[in-house]
Amino acid sequence: MKLSQIAEQLDLEDLTPALQTDAEVTAGHASDLLSDVLANAPSGGVLVTIQVHMNVVAVALHAGLAAVVFASERTPEVSVRERAEKEGIKLYLSKDPTFEIVGKLYSLGLRGSHG
Secondary structure (H helix, E strand, O other): OEHHHHHHHOOOEEOOOOOOOOOEOOOEEEOOOHHHHHHHOOOOOEEEEOOOOHHHHHHHHHHOOOEEEEOOOOOOOHHHHHHHHHHOOEEEEOOOOHHHHHHHHHHOOOOEOOO
């Protein structure tokens, strides 16, 4: 499923609009523990988290993620968004809590790396 389709279906706010990419998303992962993301998030996947600091971008890049969705209206600082654009990681914002976002992703056919 394309990032643009996910963003539209989940009514996500694009925090990195200057980054013109519409990657194919292969799977999803939800975690607020960045070591878990490094160990278990699928390459090409989307991460759902409430962590909004700079390390999220570094971890997403290292894990090969296509995008990060910040849940519960948790908004990263401009410097985090700028770094994500520079590194090619799309960032989105959702009003919904993590549980609801993951449920919606699942209903769209996205699965975890182990599912």
